[in-house]
Amino acid sequence: MTGWTVRCQQDVTYRISGSADVFAPGNDALAEAAGIRAGTTSLLVLDRTVDALYGKRIDSYFAGRGARSVKYTLDPGERVKTADSLLDIARAADQAGIKRRSEPIIAIGGGVVTDLAGLVASLYRRGTPFVRVPTTLIGLVDAAIGAKTAINHNGHKNRLGTYFPASHTLLDPVFLRTLPARHVRNGIAEIVKIAVMKDAGLFALVEADCADLVDARVATTHGQEIIERSVTAMLGELETNLWEHELKRVADFGHTFSPHLEMCAGADLLHGEAVAVDMALCCAVAHARGLLDDESLRRILTLLQRIGLPTEHRACTSAMLAGALADTVRHRDGHQHLPLPTGIGSATFVEDVTSAEISAALATVRRLQPVAASR
């Protein structure tokens, strides 16, 4: 037999747009993005908290257009990001009877819901379009704007997933009005991540507004600019490396030790909180290596602490951190590719961080930790 090489290319284009008050009866943005009109059926995936807060408005939105909506509701939180949920949503798609291309699945919620529904969409009939309506800050600035979908599996964070961007994502900061303060902080952690790596101006805006950023649900003097700059900075990373062929990613700052920490700490740490602990540790490593100066270290740790994010956690033992790094090295194909800040707004990657350095960094963060913020 002879051999064949098949080479194909696929253009990937997807839209992210701002739209205030998505479920206002007269707002056509979602209807246009998801093909909602008289006689169509949509499968909506959301959690019970979002359903309790917005369910009636969502129902009216569809009813007002003569369209049918079938809701699949999940318990809120990370624990539902499982294969069981995935299969159950696929069953709901069968029951709803959605058409293959013209009736996209609609994910309304935080990163758990958009990651999970996105994975279902990527698998259902080998790919059914989906539309995202993020309702948390993490969703707005990070989880709902990229291509990664996932569930947790076998004790590992995001172990099963695909690269499958939503055809359209609608960003609506009005949802933040009902978001609990802890979840606002959680999202600010991802904003700080991208600011430290790429955008010193963004970092300064977060510093300037940090006294009321949480209480005002990001509706501060610079709130809109903070969200827009975060999205722009994140998309700059994603667009050039959507399938992560390059495993050196500055967006992985705060995501080296945190996936393991998040799973170990369970309900005690949200995603962004674990990211904050990881960022603090990595800043201390960078400082000890002479990559990050005293003033930048102080500014980053102070900002995290003023926002009310943890910078350390009792689950962070040297052994746990070594195990976390080992798993991440496998995830990065045998390399540390550890993103470290070289100042505020700039970064480098290192490949040779030792266990001793990590233990020393842990001690540094604990020494600089205000007693009240300790977990």
Ligand SMILES: NC(=O)c1ccc[n+]([C@@H]2O[C@H](COP(=O)([O-])OP(=O)(O)OC[C@H]3O[C@@H](n4cnc5c(N)ncnc54)[C@H](O)[C@@H]3O)[C@@H](O)[C@H]2O)c1
């Ligand atoms: N795909 C990616 O690139 C990516 C990026 C970052 C994070 N993530 C994932 O996202 C998840 C974390 O995201 P999250 O914190 O948004 O998770 P989440 O979906 O669990 O939402 C957090 C909580 O907020 C509640 N909620 C949502 N919207 C609300 C609103 N408007 N008002 C009141 N309550 C509301 C939810 O019910 C839930 O309890 C993690 O699983 C993480 O791995 C994915």
Ligand SMILES: O=C(CO)[C@@H](O)[C@H](O)[C@H](O)[C@H](O)COP(=O)(O)O
């Ligand atoms: O949390 C984020 C980004 O904030 C996700 O994109 C993702 O979990 C991070 O990039 C992780 O560092 C690596 O994630 P993954 O490859 O395990 O999904």
Ligand SMILES: [Zn+2]
């Ligand atoms: Zn993250």
